[in-house]
Amino acid sequence: MIPPKRPRDPALLRRRRLANGVFVALALLATGIALLALLLILGTLVSKGLGGMSADVVLLDQPGPGESGGLRNALVGSAMMCGLGMVLAVVVGVLAGTWLAEYGDGKRLASFVRFLNDVLLSAPSILMGLFVYEAVVRPLHGFSAGAGALALGFLATPVVTRTTEDMLRLQPHALREAGMALGAGKGHVVRSIIWRASRSGLVTGALLGLARISGETAPLLFTSPGNPFLSFRIDQSMASLPTLMFQYALSAYDDWQALAWAGALLIAAAVLAANIIGRVLTRGSFHK
Amino acid sequence: MALAVPAARAESVMGAGASFPAPLYTAWARAWHARSGDEVNYQPIGSGGGLRQIRAGTVDFGASDRPLTRAQLDADALVQFPAVIGGIVPVFNVPGVGSGQLRLTGPVLGEIFLGHIRRWNDPALARLNPGLRLPALPITVVHRADGSGSTYLFTSWLSRVSPSWQRGPGASDAVNWPAGIGAKGNDGVAVFVQRTLGSIGYLEYTFAHKVSIAQALVQNRAGAFVAPTPRAFALAADGVPWGSGAGEQLLMLDRPGAGSWPISGASFILMRRMGPRRAGQGAVMRFLDWALAQGDAAAQRLDYVPLSGAIKAQVRQGWKASGLAR
Numbered sequence: 108m109i110p111p112k113r114p115r116d117p118a119l120l121r122r123r124r125l126a127n128g129v130f131v132a133l134a135l136l137a138t139g140i141a142l143l144a145l146l147l148i149l150g151t152l153v154s155k156g157l158g159g160m161s162a163d164v165v166l167l168d169q170p171g172p173g174e175s176g177g178l179r180n181a182l183v184g185s186a187m188m189c190g191l192g193m194v195l196a197v198v199v200g201v202l203a204g205t206w207l208a209e210y211g212d213g214k215r216l217a218s219f220v221r222f223l224n225d226v227l228l229s230a231p232s233i234l235m236g237l238f239v240y241e242a243v244v245r246p247l248h249g250f251s252a253g254a255g256a257l258a259l260g261f262l263a264t265p266v267v268t269r270t271t272e273d274m275l276r277l278q279p280h281a282l283r284e285a286g287m288a289l290g291a292g293k294g295h296v297v298r299s300i301i302w303r304a305s306r307s308g309l310v311t312g313a314l315l316g317l318a319r320i321s322g323e324t325a326p327l328l329f330t331s332p333g334n335p336f337l338s339f340r341i342d343q344s345m346a347s348l349p350t351l352m353f354q355y356a357l358s359a360y361d362d363w364q365a366l367a368w369a370g371a372l373l374i375a376a377a378v379l380a381a382n383i384i385g386r387v388l389t390r391g392s393f394h395k
Numbered sequence: 396m397a398l399a400v401p402a403a404r405a406e407s408v409m410g411a412g413a414s415f416p417a418p419l420y421t422a423w424a425r426a427w428h429a430r431s432g433d434e435v436n437y438q439p440i441g442s443g444g445g446l447r448q449i450r451a452g453t454v455d456f457g458a459s460d461r462p463l464t465r466a467q468l469d470a471d472a473l474v475q476f477p478a479v480i481g482g483i484v485p486v487f488n489v490p491g492v493g494s495g496q497l498r499l500t501g502p503v504l505g506e507i508f509l510g511h512i513r514r515w516n517d518p519a520l521a522r523l524n525p526g527l528r529l530p531a532l533p534i535t536v537v538h539r540a541d542g543s544g545s546t547y548l549f550t551s552w553l554s555r556v557s558p559s560w561q562r563g564p565g566a567s568d569a570v571n572w573p574a575g576i577g578a579k580g581n582d583g584v585a586v587f588v589q590r591t592l593g594s595i596g597y598l599e600y601t602f603a604h605k606v607s608i609a610q611a612l613v614q615n616r617a618g619a620f621v622a623p624t625p626r627a628f629a630l631a632a633d634g635v636p637w638g639s640g641a642g643e644q645l646l647m648l649d650r651p652g653a654g655s656w657p658i659s660g661a662s663f664i665l666m667r668r669m670g671p672r673r674a675g676q677g678a679v680m681r682f683l684d685w686a687l688a689q690g691d692a693a694a695q696r697l698d699y700v701p702l703s704g705a706i707k708a709q710v711r712q713g714w715k716a717s718g719l720a721r
Contacts, residue, residue, distance in 0.1 A: 171422045172421065173696075248672055334434075338407070357579075357582055358582075
């Protein structure tokens with residue numbers, strides 16, 4: 108028996124419309140709850156964060172107890188360690204992702220690497236900190252910004268690897284064939300055509316990686332727990348926004364708690380900006 | 396051209412450990428930085444963490460609220476000495492009873508934290524506080540959920556003054572609490588006590604002093620009910636063998652002396668006599684030497700109790716004996 112394509116039965120139609128209405132309503136409700144939670148979090152963040160915000164936040168270093176100050180040393184430290192970590196993640200991640208997408212098809216090593224990368228992608232970030240602590244901090248006898256950057260880099264690398272592979276696979280096969288038809292070697296095609304065509308996608312991957320690591324506390328607690336002074340030395344422990352927030356949010360001093368909120372707002376704004384830029388760039392690539 | 400005056404190269408050293416003295420060490424480090432250019436970076440990762448890091452040789456100095464035993468010191472060629480003094484204060488939330496009004500003894504506090512005394516109008520509490528009208532409110536015990544030096548001092552003291560506590564949970568950074576609810580950190584305990592009618596907990600003095608919360612009087616070894624004050628903490632330090640002792644000998648618990656606070660404690664600095672990171676030792680010692688000589692005002696401003704002149708002399712003697720200073 109083949110059911111009729113268009114239900115003539117008005118009762119059936121009504122039942123289907125009703126079911127449809129119920130499920131749409133439930134979906135809207137769920138969306139509303141998710142949005143409400145997000146708005147409440149963002150609202151708290153903005154209202155408390157703006158209270159601690161002032162020019163001092165970027166101009167002064169972290170204060171002592173009962174003094175006023177800012178987050179300059181933590182902002183510089185976060186920027187430096189995330190920046191160095193991203194250099195590592197982009198170099199390793201783009202090359203690994205390119206190999207997986209362009210050279211690895213059908214190889215057992217490729218599926219092995221892909222599997223490992225997926226495992227790393229969901230590894231708890233504290234594990235990266237612990238690993239770098241045992242591999243770098245202990246043997247070299249000291250916490251350092253370099254170790255912190257390494258831990259953050261390890262965390263971002265699988266994100267970049269994964270997005271790179273996905274983005275390169277989006278490029279039509281005809282593009283590769285066209286390049287080769289003009290006499291270019293495989294390496295030349297990848298560098299000059301495929302990478303260029305997926306440039307915005309690669310940038311998105313890097314931004315997603317950056318968004319992943321910029322709020323991370325756990326990997327830094329084991330590698331670069333902090334520094335009350337402004338430091339540019341890679342062989343010394345450096346301050347960072349997440350570790351300073353962790354310390355200040357639990358402190359007894361109201362000024363410190365206000366600064367922790369200001370720091371939280373800054374990180375949220377930076378991550379939001381990175382995500383929006385990433386979205387805008389990928390949209391651009393699909394419309395081309 | 397004449398040689399310019401050689402600018403002393405500023406050094407950076409790092410310490411880690413107990414969170415209790417962290418605000419003070421940070422304040423000292425800032426003042427010392429302004430004076431000498433050296434940067435002393437202290438990270439509050441907990442007493443246990445401080446010990447682990449100085450043993451692993453990843454920091455120039457460690458800090459612990461719990462004095463190390465002789466065996467622990469010898470195992471890693473460590474030297475320990477006190478840097479500052481504080482205390483643990485029982486705090487409570489009972490309507491109509493303010494700070495300095497409630498009197499408690501060690502055995503009674505033991506019974507409360509064991510969950511045996513359940514109401515504020517219990518006869519044992521009424522006997523201690525004949526002048527107070529204690530309500531028939533149930534007692535809610537609030538304790539630290541995380542391992543902490545405060546818990547170690549508090550439970551060590553309870554073990555000394557309450558036989559039933561000693562037979563039960565005993566003394567440790569984190570014990571098997573028979574009653575009550577756990578809260579994370581001093582701030583967590585403070586919030587729980589402030590919000591729960593009929594609750595009782597314990598806080599570090601520097602923290603209890605900053606939040607508005609009622610503090611109890613506690614009976615000391617001499618039988619006097621004393622209030623937690625810097626002077627009462629300082630009195631508890633008298634007679635402790637600071638120079639030669641180790642382990643439990645350095646605990647300032649249940650000390651004699653009519654005015655001494657019974658739950659006092661020092662925070663210790665740990666340094667290595669040999670092994671890695673010796674290069675930073677000179678800078679650390681210059682910093683501590685200055686802090687001992689000039690740091691008292693900063694300590695008092697932050698509600699810590701500086702070491703007395705006699706203790707400082709013992710500390711400096713210890714430096715010489717262990718080769719940390721000439």
